[in-house]
Amino acid sequence: xxxxxxxxxxxxxxxxxxxxxxxxxxxxxxxxxxxxxxxxxxxxxxxxxxxxxxxxxxxxxxxxxxxxxxxxxxxxxxxxxxxxxxxxxxxxxxxxxxxxxxxxxxxxxxxxxx
Amino acid sequence: xxxxxxxxxxxxxxxxxxxxxxxxxxxxxxxxxxxxxxxxxxxxxxxxxxxxxxxxxxxxxxxxxxxxxxxxxxxxxxxxxxxxxxxxxxxxxxxxxxxxxxxxxxxxxxxx
Numbered sequence: 001x002x003x004x005x006x007x008x009x010x011x012x013x014x015x016x017x018x019x020x021x022x023x024x025x026x027x028x029x030x031x032x033x034x035x036x037x038x039x040x041x042x043x044x045x046x047x048x049x050x051x052x053x054x055x056x057x058x059x060x061x062x063x064x065x066x067x068x069x070x071x072x073x074x075x076x077x078x079x080x081x082x083x084x085x086x087x088x089x090x091x092x093x094x095x096x097x098x099x100x101x102x103x104x105x106x107x108x109x110x111x112x113x114x
Numbered sequence: 115x116x117x118x119x120x121x122x123x124x125x126x127x128x129x130x131x132x133x134x135x136x137x138x139x140x141x142x143x144x145x146x147x148x149x150x151x152x153x154x155x156x157x158x159x160x161x162x163x164x165x166x167x168x169x170x171x172x173x174x175x176x177x178x179x180x181x182x183x184x185x186x187x188x189x190x191x192x193x194x195x196x197x198x199x200x201x202x203x204x205x206x207x208x209x210x211x212x213x214x215x216x217x218x219x220x221x222x223x224x225x226x
Contacts, residue, residue: 102148105157107157108157
C-alpha cells in the first residue's frame with residue numbers, strides 16, 4: 001500500500017516551459033487535492049476533486065490546470081511556467097466520510113522556475 | 115487577519131521539557147480542527163484531531179476553546195524526535211467541510 005505517490009521529486013523549468021506533476025493514490029479515496037507551500041508559509045489549495053470527472057478551483061488556481069479521469073490519478077499541469085510558481089507542490093487525498101477528514105500527503109515535488 | 119495564525123517560533127527546549135503551542139482561527143463556523151506535523155523537507159502528517167472535549171495521545175494533549183477561537187497543543191517530556199514544525203489546521207466552513215486551512219506552522223527544536 002504505497003499511499004500517495006508523486007513524480008517527479010525535483011524539477012527545474014525555464015520560464016515559459018510547461019510540465020505535468022503526477023499524483024496517484026491507491027487508497028480508493030474520492031477526494032484529492034493539490035497544494036503549494038512557499039517557504040515559511042502555510043499550504044495553499046490550488047485545485048481539488050471530489051471524484052472522477054469532477055474538479056474545482058481552490059485559493060490559487062491561476063497558471064494551473066487539473067484533470068481527474070480516474071479515482072487514482074490527479075495530475076497538475078503548469079502552462080507557461082513563471083518564477084512565481086517556484087514552490088513545493090503536495091498532492092493529498094482523503095476519504096471524507098462523516099468522521100474521517102484526514103488528508104494523506106504525497107512526498108512533494110520541488111519545482112524551481114528560472 | 116489571517117484565517118489561522120500561529121507563532122512561528124522556533125521554540126528551543128531541552129529534552130524532557132513541556133512545551134505548548136497555541137493557534138487562533140478566525141472563522142467561528144469551523145468545526146474540524148487538527149494538528150499536523152511536518153518534518154524538514156517532508157510532507158505534513160496528521161498528528162491528532164482536536165475534539166471539543168479535548169483529547170490526549172500519549173505525551174500529546176490537544177485542547178479547543180471555541181469561545182476564544184483557539185486551539186492548543188501540549189507536548190510533555192519532549193524528545194529529540196519531536197523536533198519538527200507543527201501545523202494548526204482548521205476546516206473552511208461554511209464553504210466545505212473537506213477544505214482545510216493550514217497555518218504557517220510553529221517550529222520546535224528539542225536539544226539534548
